[in-house]
Amino acid sequence: xxxxxxxxxxxxxxxxxxxxxxxxxxxxxxxxxxxxxxxxxxxxxxxxxxxxxxxxxxxxxxxxxxxxxxxxxxxxxxxxxxxxxxxxxxxxxxxxxxxxxxxxxxxxxxxxxxxxxxxxxxxxxxxxxxxxxxxxxxxxxxxxxxxxxxxxxxxxxxxxxxxxxxxxxxxxxxxxxxxxxxxxxxxxxxxxxxxxxxxxxxxxxxxxxxxxxxxxxxxxxxxxxxxxxxxxxxxxxxxxxxxxxxxxxxxxxxxxxxxxxxxxxxxxxxxxxxxxxxxxxxxxxxxxxxxxxxxxxxxxxxxxxxxxxxxxxxxxxxxxxxxxxxxxxxxxxxxxxxxxxxxxxxxxxxxxxxxxxxxxxxxxxxxxxxxxxxxxxxxxxxxxxxxxxxxxxxxxxxxxxxxxxxxxxxxxxxxxxxxxxxxxxxxxxxxxxxxxxxxxxxxxxxxxxxxxxxxxxxxxxxxxxxxxxxxxxxxxxxxxxxxxxxxxxxxxxxxxxxxxxxxxxxxxxxxxxxxxxxxxxxxxxxxxxxxxxxxxxxxxxxxxxxxxxxxxxxxxxxxxxxxxxxxxxxxxxxxxxxxxxxxxxxxxxxxxxxxxxxxxxxxxxxx
Numbered sequence: 001x002x003x004x005x006x007x008x009x010x011x012x013x014x015x016x017x018x019x020x021x022x023x024x025x026x027x028x029x030x031x032x033x034x035x036x037x038x039x040x041x042x043x044x045x046x047x048x049x050x051x052x053x054x055x056x057x058x059x060x061x062x063x064x065x066x067x068x069x070x071x072x073x074x075x076x077x078x079x080x081x082x083x084x085x086x087x088x089x090x091x092x093x094x095x096x097x098x099x100x101x102x103x104x105x106x107x108x109x110x111x112x113x114x115x116x117x118x119x120x121x122x123x124x125x126x127x128x129x130x131x132x133x134x135x136x137x138x139x140x141x142x143x144x145x146x147x148x149x150x151x152x153x154x155x156x157x158x159x160x161x162x163x164x165x166x167x168x169x170x171x172x173x174x175x176x177x178x179x180x181x182x183x184x185x186x187x188x189x190x191x192x193x194x195x196x197x198x199x200x201x202x203x204x205x206x207x208x209x210x211x212x213x214x215x216x217x218x219x220x221x222x223x224x225x226x227x228x229x230x231x232x233x234x235x236x237x238x239x240x241x242x243x244x245x246x247x248x249x250x251x252x253x254x255x256x257x258x259x260x261x262x263x264x265x266x267x268x269x270x271x272x273x274x275x276x277x278x279x280x281x282x283x284x285x286x287x288x289x290x291x292x293x294x295x296x297x298x299x300x301x302x303x304x305x306x307x308x309x310x311x312x313x314x315x316x317x318x319x320x321x322x323x324x325x326x327x328x329x330x331x332x333x334x335x336x337x338x339x340x341x342x343x344x345x346x347x348x349x350x351x352x353x354x355x356x357x358x359x360x361x362x363x364x365x366x367x368x369x370x371x372x373x374x375x376x377x378x379x380x381x382x383x384x385x386x387x388x389x390x391x392x393x394x395x396x397x398x399x400x401x402x403x404x405x406x407x408x409x410x411x412x413x414x415x416x417x418x419x420x421x422x423x424x425x426x427x428x429x430x431x432x433x434x435x436x437x438x439x440x441x442x443x444x445x446x447x448x449x450x451x452x453x454x455x456x457x458x459x460x461x462x463x464x465x466x467x468x469x470x471x472x473x474x475x476x477x478x479x480x481x482x483x484x485x486x487x488x489x490x491x492x493x494x495x496x497x498x499x500x501x502x503x504x505x506x507x508x509x510x511x512x513x514x515x516x517x518x519x520x521x522x523x524x525x526x527x528x529x530x531x532x533x534x535x536x537x538x539x540x541x542x543x544x545x546x547x548x549x550x551x552x553x554x555x556x557x558x559x560x561x562x563x564x565x566x567x568x569x570x571x572x573x574x575x576x577x578x579x580x581x582x583x584x585x586x587x588x589x590x591x592x593x594x595x596x597x598x599x600x601x602x603x604x605x606x607x
Contacts, residue, residue, distance in 0.1 A: 055198060058090040058173075059550065060540055061214035063180055063199070065093035066100035067526050068511045068533035069220030070161055071120040075537025076544070077171040079565070085548050087171045090212065092178040092201055095433055098165070100222070102526060103158035104425075104434040105283025107369040108361035109150040110525040113456040115579065116485040119571035121530040125149035127160045132364060142364040151363050154285055154424050154432070177204035180221075182228040189230065194503040194553075196230060215550025216540040217507045220533060224441030224512030231498040232509070234441040238464070238476070238517040240273035253459055253480055253518045258472045261320040261374055261479070266472035276464035278439050278476060278521070279379060281372050282432045284358070285421045289366035293419040294430045304404070309467060310378040311404070314356060314411050315339075317346020319375040320473045324350065343410050351375050353414035367421050377467045379474055438462060439524060443514040445496035450559050450595060451487035452566060453531035454575035458482055461521040482522060485575040487598075490539075490562070492523070493532055494554050505553035510536040534571060538562050567591060574598075 060076055062069045073089050080087040097103055109125070111117060129149030136142040146152060152160075165172050178201040180186060188198040188211075198213040219226035227234055241254040253259075255271040287293050313319065315338055318328035324347035332338035343352075351373065354360060358370040372379055420430040427433075439461075458481055463474035492513040495504050510532035515523050522528075539562055543552030563573055567588045572579070574594040579587050 055211040055213050056090075057213040058088040059214070059544055059548075060089045060216045060218065060537075061199065061212055062089070062091045062218040062220050063226045064100070064219070064221040064511065065091045065095075065098035065161075065174055066220050066222060066511060066529070067102060067121075067124075067161070068529035068536075069093075069100075069218065070098065070165065071530045071533035072218050072220055072510060072537040072540075073172045074120055074164055074168065075534040075569075076541035077168045077537075078569070079538060079541030080544060081169075081171070083545060083548070087544070089172045090214070091172065091174045092180065092199075092212070093174060093176050094179045094204070096176050096427075097158055097433060098174055099154075099158040099161045100526070101283065101434065101436055102152070103154050103161065104432040104436075105154055105285050105369060106371075106436065106526065107152050107154060107157065107283075107285070107363045107367075108371075109527060110457055110460075111150070111455075111527045112458065112482070113485050113575065114148070114150065115572070116454045116456040116575040117527040117531050117572055119453075119531060119566065119569055120534045121527045122570060124160060124164070124530070127163065128152045128156060131156055131160065136364075145362050145364040151361065151369070153363055153365060153367055153421075156364075178202070178210070179204055180225050180229075182223070182225040184229055184231070187226070187229040189504075191502055193505070195506045196504060199226070199229070215506065216543065216552075218533075218536055218540070219507065219509040220511045222437035222440055222511060224443075224509065226507070227443055227495060227509050227512055228441055230495070230504055230507060231500060232495040232504060232507075233444050233497075233499055234512065235444050236277055236441055237275035238273050241271035243273065244516050244519075251516060251518055253461070253478045253521075254516070256475060257478050258475060259478045260322040260325075260472045261477075263322040263472075268468075268471055268475075274464075276476065278462045278464055278517075279372070280435050280437055281379075281462075283436055284370040284432065285363070285424045285430075286354075286358070286360070286368045286370040286418055287366050287421045288417045288419075290417070292366065292422045293417070294422045295419045307378055308406075310356075310376065311406050313377060315341050315346075315408060317350035318377070319347060319350050320377060320477075321347075321349060321375065322472070323348055325472070339408055341408075343408070353411075354418050356411075357415070367424075372462060374477060374479070377474065379463050379466065379477075439517070439520055441512050442517075442520050443492075443495060443509055443512060445491065445494070445514045448489045449491045449494075449557075450489060450563060450599065451573045452490040452535035452559075452563065452571075453488050453528065454485045454572045455488055455523070455525070455528040455531065456482065456485035456575070457522045457525045457528075459518055459521050461518065478521075487574055488523065488528065488532065490535060490557065490559055493536055494557070503553075503555060505555060506550070508536040508539060508554055531571065534569075535562065535566060538565050563595060564592075 062072050069091055073091055077089055126149055129146055132143045132146045180199060180201045186200040187196060190197050196217050198211050200209050200211045202209055224234060238255050241250040244251045255273045258266045258268040260266055312332060316327045316330050318324055327347035356376060357373060359373045361369040363369055422430060425431055425433060458479050460479045462477055464476035465474060467474060492515060493508050493510040495507055495509060497503055511529050513523060539557055544550060574591045576590060578590055
């Protein structure tokens with residue numbers, strides 16, 4: 001890797017269409033990211049190289065083989081499967097693999113109410129379950145651990161996504177190692193017609209630039225690269241609590257927040273907005289199954305100072321609940337005598353063993369989805385500065401607790417035997433190939449319209465800064481209960497006018513959708529993104545079915561028609577417990593009636 005960019009300055013430069021310049025990173029310091037996230041050279045190559053290469057043309061071009069990008073392609077393909085004209089749907093993916101985060105460690109599906117999201121997401125879940133039943137038997141431990149298909153190994157997620165794409169009879173083409181940089185010169189916009197005409201990507205194998213013409217474009221990237229290049233207004237950061245206040249009620253969890261885990265907000269909370277972004281991380285696939293365990297080794301550039309404060313936490317049992325606060329203030333005995341403090345003399349409820357370091361969810365075949373631990377002050381999320389390559393981050397956090405001589409022997413014994421899964425990411429030293437970008441650019445617009453999916457998860461945002469003295473938790477690490485499923489309006493993925501006031505009629509953004517930071521903290525879950533992708537594919541698929549020339553405008557969507565088509569394909573637009581046990585026709589009627597009632601209510605409010 002020839003060049004490393006600092007994350008925050010690079011990330012803000014990457015998205016600086018409507019943002020002030022950032023002064024420092026969310027951690028109070030800069031963070032290293034690999035070159036491919038910001039490649040200035042590729043943009044400079046575009047003009048000379050593109051003129052010499054013939055452009056390829058497609059009906060639909062999707063940036064990102066994320067789950068949302070895949071469901072967009074599948075949805076459009078199935079709508080258009082009976083048209084006479086051949087359909088060409090292209091997914092451009094930067095890496096060598098499809099599937100986004102579910103294929104890179106996010107094996108524990110984030111959804112509070114199972115059944116709140118249906119359609120292609122539920123098809124994916126059912127295929128996962130069928131895989132484990134077919135391979136291991138209905139009564140196997142693997143089937144039990146897959147939790148009805150909601151928990152899965154990374155390799156299984158990738159396999160299922162590949163199967164779904166391959167069954168589309170050639171209508172969906174995926175091109176790997178195609179990198180799109182969020183630069184204006186990499187997107188051709190027709191100001192007369194208000195349409196994106198083409199985008200330019202860098203082929204990572206040859207280093208050459210390639211141009212692709214399309215009728216409709218979908219931004220399914222986690223980073224929101226396409227909307228940035230198209231000059232769609234967006235935001236990166238946290239809004240203050242007053243920005244989306246409604247009826248005198250301020251937005252919960254907005255802005256700068258320090259909150260005890262499972263408790264109230266604490267000292268230092270101002271609810272003021274800023275340009276910090278919730279942390280990224282790697283979702284490791286860990287196991288303590290000896291035959292399949294690859295030991296975690298210490299990175300060459302490991303910096304102990306980034307983690308050393310957790311040693312006192314281990315001894316005292318200090319963690320991020322209010323009940324643990326008195327233990328966090330305890331002083332350790334002088335000298336080495338603190339090493340003899342027994343593991344029982346810690347705060348009640350303190351996480352133990354490997355769970356002190358990472359939140360673990362059981363997956364089939366003795367594996368675990370290892371995520372950042374919300375009860376620990378040392379975050380396994382980025383930003384963490386322990387070297388000049390990202391893979392060292394996950395290695396450093398786990399390895400240091402196991403081998404550091406200052407860590408009590410009893411704790412080292414608790415975490416001994418854990419390592420990476422040998423049969424995952426075999427082309428990448430068993431380490432996830434993709435960093436978890438929880439939140440990148442978000443569109444900002446006021447469009448709402450009607451629901452195109454139901455969803456359900458907590459308001460859940462990860463930290464934006466490293467540990468600070470005498471704070472209840474890391475800044476921005478919050479979770480608020482959402483009591484019941486909610487609906488997501490179609491307008492969240494429809495771009496507003498560009499920064500120059502001109503429209504963009506043929507672009508949808510189901511992943512970098514329009515939402516506040518706190519709103520996005522629940523919308524950003526993969527089930528919801530997959531449902532938004534299915535709706536986006538339905539919109540452009542119906543446009544092409546009506547007119548193969550591709551003249552439809554996303555600002556003029558026949559929403560009831562799209563809703564009806566989604567319901568016919570098993571999507572859930574309005575969740576109710578009444579749907580359980582009902583036939584497909586009955587489920588559709590219940591939801592259609594609910595949508596009609598909602599429209600009447602909205603009209604009454606407007607009057």
